[in-house]
Amino acid sequence: MGFGHFITQSDAVGKTLLAILVLMSVASWALIAIKGVTQVLRRRRSDQFLTFFWNARSLDEVDAEIRVHGATDPFGHLAAHAIHAQAHHARYGAAKLQEAGTSQEFVTRTIKKVLDEETTRLENGLTTLATIGSTAPFVGLFGTVWGVYHALLAIGMSGAGTLDKVAGPVGEALIMTGIGLAVAIPAVVAYNTIHRSNRVLNARLDAFAFELLTFLSTGSTLRPSSTLSVVPAATSTTTVAA
Template sequence: MTPTADSTLGFGHFIAQSDGVGKALLVLLLLMSAASWALILAKGLAQALRSKRSTEFLNHFWNASTLDEVRAEIATHGARDPFSHLSAHALHAQAHHARHGAAKLAEAGTASEFITRTIKKVLDEETTRLESGLTTLATVGATAPFVGLFGTVWGVYHALLAIGMSGAGTLDKVAGPVGEALIMTGIGLAVAIPAVVAYNAFTRSNRVLGGRLDAFAFELHSLLTLGEAPGAGRPASAPPAVAPLKAVTA
């Protein structure tokens, strides 16, 4: 086969020979790839930033002498991570209930119950925020190989039709069209694999962070309601050598 013929049996030739369905499937795969990579980069950057800010806040929290210092830290730098967000709402709930009591149905119950409901609500909000975008990654990872496979089947079908009409079924006539059609399967896998890997990585990271948040929420609730940390040991989110805080009544 001459170099000119080799150059014609490439990806560009496949695109040129594809019909509307094949080109539409290729565009769909490219859009799926762009969406998944945008999510991977955005969530990866957000995860790294969240981890850094969480570490900074937890170091300040467990080294503070009173909860008033924690309040001042949040007021100065804002709630920029899940742990500071949880602390800000819990501290506000404690102060609000101490000042106004159960003035509304939403505030019914003891201070401990009101703080517990507030903490659960914030945990649900953080879980929802962490899981945003994962459905898209899962969908891309699950469907991209089948989209590519459909494109391959469609391309092979048209290649076989062309071969049948020309009457030439030799290997050199079949290899080019069929090989070009198989490109769609490769593209589908190239789109799906990064999405699946990223989905698994983000899911595990969210699970670990959720466990740390639960442990921190238990400690925070004890500090706000009992005035001391529980004696069962430090949570995973706290440095083991730091003494527990003394709660300050709002």
């Protein structure tokens, strides 16, 4: 008796359900690893860019840095597109329908578009985690029901209905429920953790977008506490010179 015996005694349906749960587990842990590493790198690069941005002497210096090293984080990506949008509108004006309106309106639309793109990028893979977390227990439960059904049929055909004859096959069938829970729990925990981290990053991006738009429009900053948290204490009062 045991898991190995359960596998050998399972029919095609039981083995298929087990294979589905294994694939779910592999996909879940692969997404957890990829999203975890990506979030660590994104957070580190974002902090580095924000520290550089608020200590830069001008937007030209920020633009030059982005052109040389590229935008490797959401804040750099947002700044690059906003600066380019303002320069493009100042040089060419409203040459196309998508550029209609004032420079501030064009920059605002560009920032909104970039924020939507970053939100979509952050949410990649979360649907899969949510699906695995919500369906894996039911897949395991279906496997248990199927296993118990066949175990009871075998017991009925043998004519031995004593407890020692029933407990083994039924207990083996319950393994599928345990596997389903083992697959679902890490997926649910990871989904909630990643989703919360994404909400925090989106809030910081919104605050930075407001700062950036204000600076591009008026040449001054308000710099709320959400952006000050990544600036070293020795330079926390430094402002960007126009």
